[in-house]
Amino acid sequence: MHLWNELIVRAKSVEARPILELFENPDRAAGFSAEFGPFLFDYSKTNLDAETRTLLVQLAEHAGLAAARTAMFSGAKINETEGRAVLHTALRNLETDVFVDGVNVMPEVRATHARMQDFVRDLRAGRIAGQGGAITDVVNIGIGGSDLGPAMATLALAPYHDGPRCHFVSNVDGAHIHDTLRGLNPETTLVIVASKTFTTIETMTNAETARAWLAARVADPGAQFAAISTEPERTAAFGIAPERVFGFDDWVGGRYSVWGPIGLSLMLAIGPERFDEMLAGAAAMDAHFRVAPLAQNLPVLLALVGVWHNQFCGHATRAVLPYDQRLARLPAYLQQLEMESNGKRVAMDGTSLPYNSGPVVWGEPGTNGQHAFYQLLHQGTRIVPCEFIVAAKGHEPELAHQHRLLVANCLAQSEALMRGRSLDEARARMAAKGLEGPELERQARHRVFPGSRPSTTLLYPQLTPEVLGGLIALYEHRVFVEGVILGINSFDQWGVELGKELALALEPVLAGRDPGQGKDGSTLALAARVRGLQG
Ligand code: F6P
Numbered sequence: 001m002h003l004w005n006e007l008i009v010r011a012k013s014v015e016a017r018p019i020l021e022l023f024e025n026p027d028r029a030a031g032f033s034a035e036f037g038p039f040l041f042d043y044s045k046t047n048l049d050a051e052t053r054t055l056l057v058q059l060a061e062h063a064g065l066a067a068a069r070t071a072m073f074s075g076a077k078i079n080e081t082e083g084r085a086v087l088h089t090a091l092r093n094l095e096t097d098v099f100v101d102g103v104n105v106m107p108e109v110r111a112t113h114a115r116m117q118d119f120v121r122d123l124r125a126g127r128i129a130g131q132g133g134a135i136t137d138v139v140n141i142g143i144g145g146s147d148l149g150p151a152m153a154t155l156a157l158a159p160y161h162d163g164p165r166c167h168f169v170s171n172v173d174g175a176h177i178h179d180t181l182r183g184l185n186p187e188t189t190l191v192i193v194a195s196k197t198f199t200t201i202e203t204m205t206n207a208e209t210a211r212a213w214l215a216a217r218v219a220d221p222g223a224q225f226a227a228i229s230t231e232p233e234r235t236a237a238f239g240i241a242p243e244r245v246f247g248f249d250d251w252v253g254g255r256y257s258v259w260g261p262i263g264l265s266l267m268l269a270i271g272p273e274r275f276d277e278m279l280a281g282a283a284a285m286d287a288h289f290r291v292a293p294l295a296q297n298l299p300v301l302l303a304l305v306g307v308w309h310n311q312f313c314g315h316a317t318r319a320v321l322p323y324d325q326r327l328a329r330l331p332a333y334l335q336q337l338e339m340e341s342n343g344k345r346v347a348m349d350g351t352s353l354p355y356n357s358g359p360v361v362w363g364e365p366g367t368n369g370q371h372a373f374y375q376l377l378h379q380g381t382r383i384v385p386c387e388f389i390v391a392a393k394g395h396e397p398e399l400a401h402q403h404r405l406l407v408a409n410c411l412a413q414s415e416a417l418m419r420g421r422s423l424d425e426a427r428a429r430m431a432a433k434g435l436e437g438p439e440l441e442r443q444a445r446h447r448v449f450p451g452s453r454p455s456t457t458l459l460y461p462q463l464t465p466e467v468l469g470g471l472i473a474l475y476e477h478r479v480f481v482e483g484v485i486l487g488i489n490s491f492d493q494w495g496v497e498l499g500k501e502l503a504l505a506l507e508p509v510l511a512g513r514d515p516g517q518g519k520d521g522s523t524l525a526l527a528a529r530v531r532g533l534q535g
Helices: 002-014 019-024 050-062 065-074 088-092 106-124 148-156 174-181 201-215 232-238 261-270 272-291 298-312 330-342 374-379 397-419 423-432 437-446 465-486 494-511 521-534
Strands: 033-036 039-042 137-141 165-169 189-194 225-229 245-247 317-323 360-362 386-391 455-460
Touching: 002 050, 002 298, 019 397, 033 298, 039 298, 039 465, 050 065, 050 298, 050 465, 065 272, 065 465, 088 106, 088 272, 088 465, 106 245, 106 261, 106 272, 137 174, 137 201, 137 261, 148 165, 148 261, 148 330, 148 465, 165 174, 165 261, 174 201, 189 201, 189 261, 201 225, 201 494, 225 232, 225 261, 232 245, 245 261, 261 272, 272 298, 272 465, 298 317, 298 465, 317 330, 317 397, 330 360, 330 465, 374 397, 386 397, 397 455, 423 437, 455 465, 494 521
Parallel strands: 137 165, 137 189, 189 225, 225 245, 317 360, 317 386, 386 455
Antiparallel strands: 033 039, 039 455
16 A cells, blocks of 8 residues: 555645646656557646656556466456456457467367358358348347447448448337338348347347347348357357357457457458458557556556546546547447446455546547537536547548648647636736726636646547557556556456346336335336326
8 A cells, every 4th residue: 555655645746736837848748658559648748747657657566467467368267256267369369379277269269250251251242141132231239348349340440341331239228229220121131139148138129129120021030140149059049040150258258349259240341351450450459568668558558647547636537539530439438348347346355445446437529529518628626637539640531621620629629628728818818808807807717727637648640440459459458457456356247237137127017017015115106107107
C-alpha cells in the first residue's frame, strides 16, 4: 500500500497545478507521448509528470504485471473463478503453439480458422447459396460479446465491405428482430446464431423467431443457418448442421471473442484477407505489449493514465470520443470490455477492494457529442478525463476538406479542455461587446472555462483493418493491466447473473401464471400494472 498512498498524496499535491504550465517544458509533448506501429498516444495534456509516471510504473511492477502477462500468454488459468485460461491472443497469432492443460490448442484454432475462410470464400462466391441464390444478407443474432465486437468492427471497416450486407440483432425486444428481418429476402439471408454458451435467453429467443420466420417462407430453414458456439451439442439440438457450426473454446471470453468464429459476420463482409490483416494488427500489438519497456508500452501507458485518473485523481468516469463516425459503436464495445472486466468489488482472493473498481466508460463520436454533452465536459463541476481517437486521413479523398474539419475539431477540443478561458479573458470579451458594470461581470462569469481538464489523444494514419486490430488489442491489454493493478479477476462476469435469474422468474409473473410470492411491493405493483396495460 506504500506506493498507493504515495500516489494519493501526489495526486493531491498536483491537483491545483494547471496542465498548461507543464508545457513550459518545450519537450512536454514528446516526453509524454509514445509511439508504436501506426499509433501515436499523446498523454501530455494530463497532469501526469515524470515523478508520477515513475511511481505508476512501479505500481504496475509491484502488482506483478510482468508475471501476470507471461501467465496470460502462456495459457495459465488466470481466470481463477471460472478455472479458465485467457487466450484470445492465440486467435490472432496462429503460428505459435499454446498449451492448456498440456494440450496444444493451436491445431484446432488453425483448423477452425481455415474452415471459416473456406466457408466465407464459398459463400461470397455463391458456391454456398441460399434457396433463392447467392446470400445477399447476413443476420448475426447474439448479444454482449457475441454482438458488440463484430457489430463495432463491421461498421468500422465499412470502406472494405465487398461481401453480403450484415445486420446485427441483439435485443430481446421483438422490435429489433422484427425491424431487421422486415424487408429481407429469406431465401438469400443467412442467419448466424452467435452464442458462446448457446443458452443466452435473448439470443435463443431471437434465434427461435428467426427460425419461425424462415420456416414460414423457405422449404429448408436449417440451410439458411450457421452457428458459433463452444457448445456443439446445443447447436446440434437446435438443428444446425455440424458443417455450419464454428466452435471455439472456453478460454476465449465473450468480450474478447471477435478474433475467432464470433467474427464470422465481419469476415463475410470484408473477406478473409482483410480479416487476417485485422488479426495481424492485433498480433503486432500483442508483441509490443509483451516486450516494450513499461514506460513506452502503449497498453501499459493507457492503463497507467486510466488508473491515475480513476483511482488517484478520483474521476469516476471516462469519456471515449472517437472522431470517426465509423467508430460509433466503439464506446459501447469498450463499455463492455472495461466495465464487465473491471467492474468488480472484490480482489482475486475474495477480500473487499480497499479502493474503487474500474471506471464508468461512456462516449459518442465527435463532433456529434460536441453539440450534446461537451458542455458538461467543459464547464460542469465534475472532471471527466477524455480519450480522443482520430485518424489523420479518411477514406473519402474527395471529402478531405471535411476530414480536415473533423481533425481540427478533435484537436480544438483537447486544447480547449486544457486551456480553458479565464475570468479576465471572459471580461475582455464582454467589454468588446459593449457590456459594462454588473452585467458585464455576470455575463463574463458564465463564459469562464476552468480548463486543466485532462485528455489523451490516440492518432493513427487511417482506420484500416490492421489499425482496427491494433486498436482493439491496445484496449484489451489496457483493461488487463488495469485489472492486474487493481488485483481483480478481469475475466469473469458474475455481476450479470442475478438480473438474468430474476428476469426468468418474473416472466411467469408477467404472464399471470405465478403470483410472485416473496417479491417486493414495487416489483409486484409494476408487474400488475404491466398486466393491466397489456389487457
Ligand atoms: O451476460 C453477459 C454475457 O455472458 C457476456 O459476457 C457475453 O458476452 C454475453 O453474455 C453473451 O453470452 P453468449 O455468447 O454465451 O450468448
